[in-house]
Amino acid sequence: MKILLAPSETKKSGGKDSFNPPSLLFNALAPQRIKLLHAYTNVIQQGDIHVLSKMFGIKKESDILKYKKDIIHELTMKAIERYTGVAFDYLKYEALGNKAQTYIDENVILFSNLFGPIRALDLIPEYKLKQGEVVGEIKPEKFYNEHAAHLMEAYLADEEILDLRAGFYDKFYKPRKPYTALKFIKEGKVVSHWAKAYRGIVLREIAKAEVSSIDEFMKLPIEGLNIEEIQTKKNKTEIIYTIGN
Helix, strand or coil: CEEEECCCCCECCCCCEECCHHHCCCHHHHHHHHHHHHHHHHHHHHCCHHHHHHHHCCCCHHHHHHCCCCHHHCEEEEHHHHECCHHHHHHCHHHCCHHHHHHHHHHEEEEECCCEEEECCCEEECCCCCCCCCECCECHHHHHHHHHHHHHHHHCCCCCEEECCCHHHHHCCCCCCCEEEEEEEECCEECCHHHHHHHHHHHHHHHHHCCCCHHHHHCCCCCCEEEEEEEEECCEEEEEEEECC
16 A cells, blocks of 8 residues: 655755655656756746745745755755654654654655655655746646656556545646545534644554555544545545544
């Protein structure tokens, strides 16, 4: 079973290893990744603060200047450790045991707005790119859908898929084969913040149990969640959870 996960806008700084784009998931995708990285670097080198503000999704000039750097030469860390948003805060990867960390490293695929689909263990530098923004003339979600979706299909051909991403990331890749997704409801309403939190919690419990199939996942008790309904439409099965008090 492979698990698809969205990235976060916020990221941890630092690292220790040099960046090597061809080492990321799908070596065949390296030329396209490098093309997008060059476009990203060109925008940064041109230095238009208004353009950078929009691309980075930040307004304060001192914060913008922090990300005006050549990320090709920046130090790296595991993608699963680089991202620090709500889901990652609740996952608490660093606090997991070795087996659970290895499970995540080997089975989680993240969808970076800059690097496209990457493994949790892939080494990436710190970067800033707001979801949905263009890089020069390139729209990353369209770009990676064109160049990487078929690679994902082949990679996942013999795998069950649990999709923990937000809906936006369907634009990068939407499985053609049957897959399972989750929805979280609290007091009758679909939630956003808590959905991110529970995606992290769900992934944490899956990793601790080293779940190998959707059937095993369905039997896994997760504190605070109750299955309300299961809906299947076309190739998507959606498990709807209610969040307890």
